[in-house]
Amino acid sequence: MDQQQFDSELQTYFLHIKHEIKQEHIEYLKKHPELNQILNDFTSQIILEKPDNVYQYAKEYFSFFNQEKDLKTCKPLVVSGASGVGKGTLLQMLFKQYPQQFVFSVSYTTRAPRPGEVHGQHYYFVSKEEFQKEIEKKAFLEYCEVHGNYYGTHLAQVQKVMKQGQVCVIEIDVQGAEKINKSMPNQCNYIFINAPSNEELRKRLTGRGTETEEVIEKRMKNAEKEIEKSHQLGFYNELLNDDLQKTFKKLIDLLKTFYVDLKL
Numbered sequence: 558m559d560q561q562q563f564d565s566e567l568q569t570y571f572l573h574i575k576h577e578i579k580q581e582h583i584e585y586l587k588k589h590p591e592l593n594q595i596l597n598d599f600t601s602q603i604i605l606e607k608p609d610n611v612y613q614y615a616k617e618y619f620s621f622f623n624q625e626k627d628l629k630t631c632k633p634l635v636v637s638g639a640s641g642v643g644k645g646t647l648l649q650m651l652f653k654q655y656p657q658q659f660v661f662s663v664s665y666t667t668r669a670p671r672p673g674e675v676h677g678q679h680y681y682f683v684s685k686e687e688f689q690k691e692i693e694k695k696a697f698l699e700y701c702e703v704h705g706n707y708y709g710t711h712l713a714q715v716q717k718v719m720k721q722g723q724v725c726v727i728e729i730d731v732q733g734a735e736k737i738n739k740s741m742p743n744q745c746n747y748i749f750i751n752a753p754s755n756e757e758l759r760k761r762l763t764g765r766g767t768e769t770e771e772v773i774e775k776r777m778k779n780a781e782k783e784i785e786k787s788h789q790l791g792f793y794n795e796l797l798n799d800d801l802q803k804t805f806k807k808l809i810d811l812l813k814t815f816y817v818d819l820k821l
């Protein structure tokens with residue numbers, strides 16, 4: 558065999574090997590669609606949070622894959638209840654007492670930030686185009702449109718908290734909770750907070766002093782619908798918020814049954 562023939566055969570051989578390796582890669586990627594999902598989620602997170610130190614961020618982000626955490630302990634917690642019933646108050650107490658275990662879910666919104674609102678803390682403020690792109694990617698656990706603005710719970714956000722071994726707390730109305738339950742059936746814990754009476758609810762709303770009389774009337778009417786709907790949905794654990802301190806204790810007792818592996 559002369560040199561030219563040898564080179565030509567070698568080239569054919571290498572081309573064949575190259576083709577085989579490429580096929581192998583394609584087969585592997587086909588078998589593992591989760592790889593794309595993981596990389597897409599990571600890229601979405603990076604774009605959203607824009608960390609200065611990407612290496613450090615990646616190290617923390619992917620460290621989850623080294624841990625053998627039982628995801629059951631990290632089921633998200635969905636909290637609903639009529640406006641003024643005390644959801645915010647109880648959750649603030651929870652975050653204060655257990656800052657390592659519970660993380661508030663930060664929603665995406667297309668509305669403009671109000672003075673003092675911080676991107677990534679109160680909301681992720683994104684453009685309508687960005688939000689719509691995420692809708693197309695089916696990246697929201699739930700979303701809704703209110704007065705021309707979108708609001709949504711991003712799946713990657715919730716997954717990120719779960720991957721850290723923490724409980725993602727989603728405060729949302731019953732319609733939103735219903736959508737979440739459809740998106741991830743039986744994968745969340747649900748709590749519905751009740752006031753002792755309509756009179757007490759009205760008193761709390763009035764006492765808070767943040768709404769006009771007209772808005773309070775609207776919220777009182779809405780409260781009845783929310784309570785009725787919460788019963789129909791049937792997946793809620795109810796919590797009566799009468800005495801605040803006692804209710805907080807009842808909340809913790811309930812959470813202990815949900816999250817047996819967390820040190821509460």
Ligand SMILES: Nc1ncnc2c1ncn2[C@@H]1O[C@H](COP(=O)(O)OP(=O)(O)OP(=O)(O)O)[C@@H](O)[C@H]1O
Pocket residue numbers: 638639640641642643644645646647761762764765798799800801802804
């Ligand atoms: N157990 C309680 N007893 C008396 N007042 C309470 C109790 N729990 C909460 N409150 C008061 O009721 C008012 C409404 O509470 P909060 O703002 O936490 O309600 P919310 O459910 O988060 O309402 P929204 O959905 O409108 O944000 C607040 O002024 C709060 O201090």
